Amino acid sequence: MGPARGLLAWFAFGAVALGAIAVSGGVPALLPHRAVLVSAATAGVSRPPGTPLTVVAHRGASADAPENTLPAQRSARAAGAVWIENDVQPSADGVPFVLHDSTVDRTTDGTGSIRRLTSAQLKSLDAGAWFGSAFTGTRVPTLAEQLADLREHGGNLLLEIKGPHTRDEVATIIGVVRAERMSRRVLIQSFDPVALQHSYDLAPDLPLGLLRDELDADPVAVSARLHLAAYNPAGAALMARPSAIADLHRAGVAVLAWTVDSADGWRRLDAAGVDGVITNRPAALIEWIASASPSRPPR
Ligand code: G3P
Ligand code: CA
Numbered sequence: 001m002g003p004a005r006g007l008l009a010w011f012a013f014g015a016v017a018l019g020a021i022a023v024s025g026g027v028p029a030l031l032p033h034r035a036v037l038v039s040a041a042t043a044g045v046s047r048p049p050g051t052p053l054t055v056v057a058h059r060g061a062s063a064d065a066p067e068n069t070l071p072a073q074r075s076a077r078a079a080g081a082v083w084i085e086n087d088v089q090p091s092a093d094g095v096p097f098v099l100h101d102s103t104v105d106r107t108t109d110g111t112g113s114i115r116r117l118t119s120a121q122l123k124s125l126d127a128g129a130w131f132g133s134a135f136t137g138t139r140v141p142t143l144a145e146q147l148a149d150l151r152e153h154g155g156n157l158l159l160e161i162k163g164p165h166t167r168d169e170v171a172t173i174i175g176v177v178r179a180e181r182m183s184r185r186v187l188i189q190s191f192d193p194v195a196l197q198h199s200y201d202l203a204p205d206l207p208l209g210l211l212r213d214e215l216d217a218d219p220v221a222v223s224a225r226l227h228l229a230a231y232n233p234a235g236a237a238l239m240a241r242p243s244a245i246a247d248l249h250r251a252g253v254a255v256l257a258w259t260v261d262s263a264d265g266w267r268r269l270d271a272a273g274v275d276g277v278i279t280n281r282p283a284a285l286i287e288w289i290a291s292a293s294p295s296r297p298p299r
Helices: 070-079 119-123 144-154 167-179 193-201 219-228 233-242 245-251 262-272 282-292
Strands: 010-016 035-036 054-057 084-088 096-098 156-161 186-190 208-212 230-233 254-257 276-279
Touching: 054 070, 070 084, 070 282, 084 144, 084 167, 084 208, 096 144, 096 167, 144 156, 144 167, 156 167, 156 193, 156 233, 167 193, 186 193, 186 230, 193 208, 193 219, 219 230, 219 245, 230 233, 230 245, 230 282, 233 254, 233 262, 245 254, 262 276, 262 282, 276 282
Parallel strands: 054 084, 054 276, 084 156, 156 186, 186 208, 208 230, 230 254, 254 276
Antiparallel strands: 010 035, 084 096
């Protein structure tokens, strides 16, 4: 179920020797280096003309199952979603776990910061009962467990590095992706440009996406600076300046909008030409796509 990828998985752009680029819009300066870019098409998130938008299940099918758990992932897969979004943070002993909040308080029966809890402590928590009794006993998955489930049963991962991460922490995440043999089915995204820069430095073959609450003045320039395959803004921010989509497409950058759960929002983003929509309601979005263009199944 992986995205179609050719043998040429990346393009070498040659040496960049123009010196450091000034800091702009919270994006750190880059030192001269050999730039390697994974295109949006290669990453499997660009939308060829006439095809339906890509459905990305936000934290899995999080309207139907506890977010960021394997049941939420299975529910999204059963609905037909090909991409799952998650949030990754390390435990106290450095194991990447899948959890959105900085604490476990809201989505488990425990309390405390994820970064202060060991993997054994995290694994002892119930991450399903808060959502519904049918999910009692669900555990907080490790990134490795989530990737293994995707590899064995299908699906790609929009992997969000949540919050600031050190270079070593990003290296650990990449190591897990490699160990699970999922490098070609993962797109790494973050609100933190530094985390993306670490990923690029460590693994330039992995495609990158930048999450934004608001559009940058020049999203294309930011995308080039960070070697992005995808620029991923909040849906409402994007619809305030939808011309940015065509600009990004001309630069070979895909646009994934988050987190949009209404048919009106899907219609407006679809008409504006986004490549994909990140939603808590993947089944409903897939149904909406089928009703809007019944001959073309969602990707
Ligand atoms: O993938 C987009 C979205 O997940 C970003 O916001 O807070 O849900 O991680 P948040
Ligand atoms: Ca997220």
